[in-house]
Amino acid sequence: MKEIQALKPRGTVAELDKYIVGQSDAKRSVAIALRNRWRRQQVPSPLREEIAPKNIIMIGPTGVGKTEIARRLATLAQSPFVKVEASKFTEVGYVGRDVESMIRDLLEIAISMVKTEEKQRLEGIAAAAAEDMVLDLLLPPTPKSASPLTDTGPDGSKSFTLVGHEDQMPLVGTGHESSTRDKIRQMLRDGKFDSRELELCLDESKSMPMVEIMTTSGMEEMQSNLQDAFSKIFPRKKKKRRLKVPEALEALKQQEMERMVDMDKVMKEALRRTEQSGIVFLDEIDKIASRQSGSSHGPDVSREGVQRDLLPIVEGATVSTKHGLVKTDHILFIASGAFHVSKPSDLIPELQGRFPLRVELHSLGKEEFVRILTEPENALTKQYIALMATEGIDLSFDDDAIEAMARIAVE
Template sequence: MAENYDDIDKKTPDTVDTDGHASDDKDNDDDYEKYCYLCRRPESVAGKLIHMPGDINICADCMQRSFDSFNNSGFGNMPGLGNMQFIDLTNMPFGNIDMSKFKAQNDVPKSQKVKKKAPKEKKQEEELTLKTIPAPHKIKAMLDEYVVGQEYAKKVISVAVYNHYKRVLTDTMDDIEIEKSNMLMVGPTGCGKTYIVKTIARLLKVPLAITDATTLTEAGYIGDDVESVLSKLLAAADNDVEKAERGIVFIDEIDKIAKKQNSNSRDVSGESVQQGLLKLLEGADVEVPVGSGSKNAMVPMTTINTRNILFICGGAFPDIEEIIKQRISRQASMGFKAELKDKYDDDPNLLRQVTTEDLREFGMIPEFLGRLPVLFTLDALDKDMYVSILKEPKNAILKQYKKLLALDEVDLRFDDSAYEAVAEEAIKRKTGARALRAIIEKFMLDIMYQIPRDDTIGRVTITGDYIKGKGSPIIELRGTPALEEASATQIDKQD
């Protein structure tokens, strides 16, 4: 009596290893992902696959498209198909396609298979409650560990976030209903707008969605609809609607959707987007596609209520200083004590005097500004702030490089002249704190390249002359008395 095919497969080795022993790849098929035969997407991307005869796997999207094409071609209306309980697709020809010739999953060579990813362990995070919400001074203290300067901005956002989550987590406010306080932050590029919001979300352990307003367009045009903002928030909350409804949405580059001036064409990415965002900022039930940024028939939809979602908008608003100066010096004056027109040209903190009137002149519609009641500004960075950014934050960029070289048992140090030289160069570039990394990456390139080649290097000291291109770093070899004395001192401190 013939053996089963399964038994033959188990006894037949697929490959032979270098030692001459038979090895069976099919025993390890569970370690590799299955994929859709038609679109070739793995199961982790396409979702759960449908197993067909002949060991063929097809995703739900391709199966739906196949059924749609059958119905459109009239194949689905053939008599007798409605009473068929099972169709053997293995031997059924579709046009010139013979299904029996399809390759099974196990016939694919091992070099073309995708290995399954190890499942990530989800950490159970404590839910935010009225007792666990940190007070505003504690929120600001936590921000101080990561964000240098911007004292006023940190105080405003700490109070606003604290009040918002008190409002969200309590349902017993009698007849008094507290409105939410969305925020609009104005500040020059590289001053820390996005970083502050990221730090707040990480400290409070709430889902955060960061999106760029430049990609948003009016519904029906190429680009992202305003609902895509909520799709990102839902994805950040692991598709948990209840968790997403308590999250934070940060819309960056909000100044890019200002109303176009003197434009005859339809403004689909400016004023129209502001009008589309009104219902989200106010609070409404919005249908959101799950797992996708666009709405179509193949994507499931869910409803999210935006009433308890905190919206924070941020933008640099370039050249708004000119609008502020025009408003301040609107009244003309003459005489010896008259104010000069260029009085505010060199004022680094002119942005602090911004008002909603200036933003309306810039191109923001009043309905949009009315839904962002908390307006505050961030200061431009000066030399002292640049030096503090290099030294003080927990994850300062210089601390990152020190840790990298410590893995090679090399001590990296910077003298005071180096800090000042980096700060002066950053001020010239006028790109904010982002300039610091570009400057440090440039002068650290040769050091990071050469140090792994020489095991005798024990310490590298960066000087201001090296950053300005006038000298070289101070290199001390291992075994020198000064270096050994410093190492002994560090060991004593640890003990």
């Protein structure tokens, strides 16, 4: 993460060029914003907290790359990223989503990201533990049990049952058994037991009643807390499943990784990432701009109310979540809108001041569409070539065909 964030703006733009055609001004702006985050981390502590991010408004028609630029930037920085539509929010006191929900969503994404990273770190330990649990099946500890090299289990069937640690008998620590266990371990790794079935007692996925509260904004936290309470009231159950040995190893590994993850450590790191490197993409911000200056009736009242609710979040506030308090002072907000009917100046002055950087993205022409179809690493033509290759078909696109597709797209 540190190595990626240390990229200079030119390097960030080069990475974005691999996936996005054109729009150099927008790429440069977000690249500088990313670099400024790294610079802020190098500043001594008292002054570091005073440096606020320069939020950005991207202005351009639909489909020119506004969302993709922000999404790729978050991927580059390995930052929590959430995309929300400003038009979906309602003013506090009305039925609908409140603006604080986007910070709660951002934190949930950060928790999922950190938890996945922690699982990857523990994967090797969990795999070794899963292997030992399967070996306990294949090499029963009692001397009366059948030989692990036969095709039958203790009850004469071709399946074995794995029970919890508390139900297992202690292994007899003899040299002969240890040598046999090593042979069985090697046979297991060589795939000699892949065709055998095991009966496992695995943790069943959490099941809880769905609780949905349709009420005024601000009550979403209550809904989340109720669902969390129900998940504790209804604990996980054990479920028996018959699996082949490779599938059993994978299932046990996933269960062990879930058990080994230190959620307190995950929560602490997720809160830090949300506050220090979170990115919120506010789409359709033009939809909450008042179309007429000084209008104080009809839908414009609600639009202005949403803007005033957004203002403290963008300025820097403390949002309460079920995992703890989240400060939004250093979260980067990137807003976007077509602004066909309204203008950025139609936003309330206070909110305009919190988005000091404005970048205009130009419409795409035939030349840009030709480049989009051929240059990016995830270009559509490359995707279809790879898809057809799975069927043994060698697909190719002539230059004339690509230009024809680009011309149709422009029309």
